[in-house]
Amino acid sequence: MLEMHRRMVLTRHLEERLGEMHKAGRTRGPIHRCDGQEAVGVGATAAMAHDDFVTTTHRGHAVYLGRGLDPRRVVAEIFGRETGYCGGRGGHMLVGDAQTGMMGGNAIVGASIPAATGMALSMQLRGEARVALAVFGDGAAQTGICHESMNIAALWRLPVVFLLEHNAYGLTVHHSAQSSVPDLSVRAAGYGMPGETIDGNDVVAVYGAVAAALQRARRGEGPSLIEARTYRVEGFSTSDMGGYQPDAEIAEWRARDPILLARAALADRLGAAHVERCETEARAEIDAAFDAALADPMPAFAPHTPSAPHAGRAYGVR
Amino acid sequence: MATIRYAEALNLALREEMARDDTVFVFGEDVATYGGVFKVTQGLRDAYGDRVRDTPISEQTLTAMAVTAAMTGTRPVLEIMYADFLPLSLDALVNQASIYHYIWNEQVTMPFVLRTQGGGGVGTGAQHAKSLDAMVAHIPGLKVVAPVTPADARALLKAAIRDPHPVIFLEHKLLYNLRGEVDEADEAPAEIGRARVARAGRDVTILATSRMVLEAQKAAEELAGEGVSAEVIDLRSLRPLDLDAITASVARTNHAVVVNEGWRFCGYTAELAATIMDHAFDDLDAPVERVAARDMPIPYAETLEREVIPDSADIAAAARRALA
Numbered sequence: 001m002l003e004m005h006r007r008m009v010l011t012r013h014l015e016e017r018l019g020e021m022h023k024a025g026r027t028r029g030p031i032h033r034c035d036g037q038e039a040v041g042v043g044a045t046a047a048m049a050h051d052d053f054v055t056t057t058h059r060g061h062a063v064y065l066g067r068g069l070d071p072r073r074v075v076a077e078i079f080g081r082e083t084g085y086c087g088g089r090g091g092h093m094l095v096g097d098a099q100t101g102m103m104g105g106n107a108i109v110g111a112s113i114p115a116a117t118g119m120a121l122s123m124q125l126r127g128e129a130r131v132a133l134a135v136f137g138d139g140a141a142q143t144g145i146c147h148e149s150m151n152i153a154a155l156w157r158l159p160v161v162f163l164l165e166h167n168a169y170g171l172t173v174h175h176s177a178q179s180s181v182p183d184l185s186v187r188a189a190g191y192g193m194p195g196e197t198i199d200g201n202d203v204v205a206v207y208g209a210v211a212a213a214l215q216r217a218r219r220g221e222g223p224s225l226i227e228a229r230t231y232r233v234e235g236f237s238t239s240d241m242g243g244y245q246p247d248a249e250i251a252e253w254r255a256r257d258p259i260l261l262a263r264a265a266l267a268d269r270l271g272a273a274h275v276e277r278c279e280t281e282a283r284a285e286i287d288a289a290f291d292a293a294l295a296d297p298m299p300a301f302a303p304h305t306p307s308a309p310h311a312g313r314a315y316g317v318r
Numbered sequence: 319m320a321t322i323r324y325a326e327a328l329n330l331a332l333r334e335e336m337a338r339d340d341t342v343f344v345f346g347e348d349v350a351t352y353g354g355v356f357k358v359t360q361g362l363r364d365a366y367g368d369r370v371r372d373t374p375i376s377e378q379t380l381t382a383m384a385v386t387a388a389m390t391g392t393r394p395v396l397e398i399m400y401a402d403f404l405p406l407s408l409d410a411l412v413n414q415a416s417i418y419h420y421i422w423n424e425q426v427t428m429p430f431v432l433r434t435q436g437g438g439g440v441g442t443g444a445q446h447a448k449s450l451d452a453m454v455a456h457i458p459g460l461k462v463v464a465p466v467t468p469a470d471a472r473a474l475l476k477a478a479i480r481d482p483h484p485v486i487f488l489e490h491k492l493l494y495n496l497r498g499e500v501d502e503a504d505e506a507p508a509e510i511g512r513a514r515v516a517r518a519g520r521d522v523t524i525l526a527t528s529r530m531v532l533e534a535q536k537a538a539e540e541l542a543g544e545g546v547s548a549e550v551i552d553l554r555s556l557r558p559l560d561l562d563a564i565t566a567s568v569a570r571t572n573h574a575v576v577v578n579e580g581w582r583f584c585g586y587t588a589e590l591a592a593t594i595m596d597h598a599f600d601d602l603d604a605p606v607e608r609v610a611a612r613d614m615p616i617p618y619a620e621t622l623e624r625e626v627i628p629d630s631a632d633i634a635a636a637a638r639r640a641l642a
Contacts, residue, residue: 053390087423096422103386104422108413111382115414118383122390125343125369148379155374304420306483307458311511311558 002270002278004046004203005262008038009282010071011062012259015234017290018078022238028080031092032059036201036233039258040165042066043206044133044228047214053101053119053132055112057165058093059232060105063135067102069095071286076293088299103132109170110143112136113162117149120160120217131159131217133210139170141184150223154191157222161213164225165200167232172244188225200228201258204265230258320502325494327468328358328433331475332395334505336366339393342479343369345380346397346433355399356435356494377403381410381432385484388430389418393479401436401488402448415484416459427482431475435489437529437579438616438627442491447616447623449580451527452589454486455557461510462556464488464528468498470554473508480507488556490529490579513560515567519549522573522637525564525590527553530577530609536630541637548637556586564590565598572603573640577633582610607636 015033022031034041041062045054048067056063064074069085077084078092085095096104103119106112116134123130140146141164153160164185170178181187188195194216198209206228213224231253235242266275322330336342343366344359350372353360363370373380377398384394398407411432418426438447455462461483465471471489478485516531517538526534531552538548549567553560568574576590587608594606612626 055386085423086421086425089423090421094417094421096418096425098389098422098425103389104418106414108409111409111414114379114382114410115386117379118386119390121383122387122392125387125392126341145379145382148374148376149383151374152376152379152383156371304458306419306461307416309458309557309559310561311555313558313561 001204001262002266004042004207005259005266005275006278006282007042007066008062008203008259008262009279010286011038011042011065013283013286014061014065014071014075017286019234019238027238029091030237030239031078032237033234034059034062036253036257037165037167037230038062039203039206039262040163040200040228040230041135043203044135044163044210047207047211048133049130049214051101051130052214053103053116053130054135055103055115055132056105056135057112057137057140058105058107060093060095060135064095064102064105067100069097069100069102071289072292075289076296079293080298081293081296082299083293083296110136110140110145113140113149114145116160117153117158120153120158121156123159124156129218131161131214133161133163133214135163135165137170138164138166138168138175138184139178142170142178150191150193150225153223154193157220159217159220160223161210161217162223162225163210164227166227166229169232169236169245171236183227185225185227193223193225195225195227197227197229200230201256201261203258203262319499321497322468322500323494324468324471324496324498325356325358327472327500328475328489329360330500331472332359332362333365335476335479336362336369341391342393342395343371344395344397345371345373347373347375347399349397354397356491358494359397377406378409381407382414384430384432385410385415385428388428388484389426394430395479396430396432398432398434400446401434401450402445404434404450404454407432411454411460411484412457416457419459419483428484429480429482431478431485431487433487433489435491437490437492438623439492441618441620441623443618444615449528449578449611451488451556451578451580452584452586455586455589459483460557461485462488463510463554464556465554466493466528466531466552468496469500470508470514472500473506474510474554476505477507477510481510485510488528492529511555511558511560513554513563514552515549516552517548517550519547519571521547521571522549522575522640523567523571524548524550524575524577524633524637525553526550526577527556527586528579530579530628533628533630534577534633537633537637540630540634546637546641559593561593561597564594568594568598569601572601574602575607575609575633575636575640577609577628579627580611581613582608583613585610604640607640609633609636
């Protein structure tokens, strides 16, 4: 649990540093911070086997760092550096690392769901006991591909786990204006798969639920739906002008911040000083990642040969 | 040599590739038990069991699944029953399949094939008769092929399955019963990106795709009776395009007609005409003539549909205009 806590602190500090950099005008494009939601991505990825796959959303920093990606290369990607996970070609929403099975942030809402389902089909056909975990939001849960994927996964008993990271808002629209039912996990029954709603701010609860679902999938018993209730405290992205999240609602969730909850639980067992030291080290690691990444070179342009319209020519004209 | 139907040639390619590589699998609507509505996958379920799957009617998700299954060690061949349903697949093609090789800095390849069939001429109506070739050929990162002969259907499907990148494989509903010679002993795949001279000629180059190659050959026959020697080039690969074959032919004939069954406005013929202008303008003695579908929905009644889908008479007329 201390390691999960450390990764949540890594993520939070990454988000806070990105917020500062945005205010200073040093970021490019929007950044989708996951402050307050760290327990979902971190708890879920901690439950994965080393060769499992995970797909995530445009708000995927907790999955990136939870899966053990190097913070320096994550920061380098966010700042478009050559040393980034995708050589600066992807940006913060589209980080992918095939080596760790972190098969991508995906900024088409809902697309992480069939993405994981396809990987699960591949594993089933290859006879490999590897599972794909789809992380998606309550907005994505309203897409057609969510329905199609869940039906196919349950029909074919694919080794996939659907983790619905419910942060209450699809961009600015509250879930009550998007969904006909308040608890989305009830939809699992319609596909004949287990579904449960859990506290997404409790990293241990997330870990436990995802671990059980991964085991079930690995045994060949098919998919599960886990709805982890959490809250997005920092707005949709750095370009969000706010005004639609009630202050009282934000305050209520800030009081249940996943890092506060984990810190208190760990301090009881390990002592506050020990936890504090771990957090300080995590923050220093992120600071060092920023220092190193920001000194890294920008990538040089090269055309993409497989995209070339004419056979045998490296590229066409611009 | 054996004379087989186009659909049988595709079936042969699938069998050969499934036997050769056990990561190849086939999925789509009605492809397993029934063998596909055009019978291209007939018998595969019996031969390869679970590697041939009937699916729910979920094109968006099936296409997205093909992308990531391909990323993770299998070679999917997805059948989308009609090209008219390609818009359902588009997000997975435009926003997923086409980007990852580049955006993830070449960490992954995506060896999957999306087979579909388009085209009109038999009264299937506005939602089952379109040629959306240009829509998919527009997308960087995808390859698009459209074979006409059974031999090319087999060799190009084999090439598409072995290709590390996504390939859209365009068939035509009027080609499935076409017979042609296939050398069963020759299991070599074709090279994607190579056009074929379907008929050699001196006076005008006719570039055509898919079933329009057959119409162009008919037109060439008609023109021959008028003393005009037309060269018909079957492009075979819409992306990447065989630029060398096009420029070499236009350099000899100095006249070009470009033909595609899709719509004219922003269509594939527009790209071909612009390509000739970009790369062979000095060789042209006359403007490039375009033959394409009329820019409107495809009607049902035979008398109406005939007015919208191009045919050999339209192609011959275009060649006469080019040479006038």
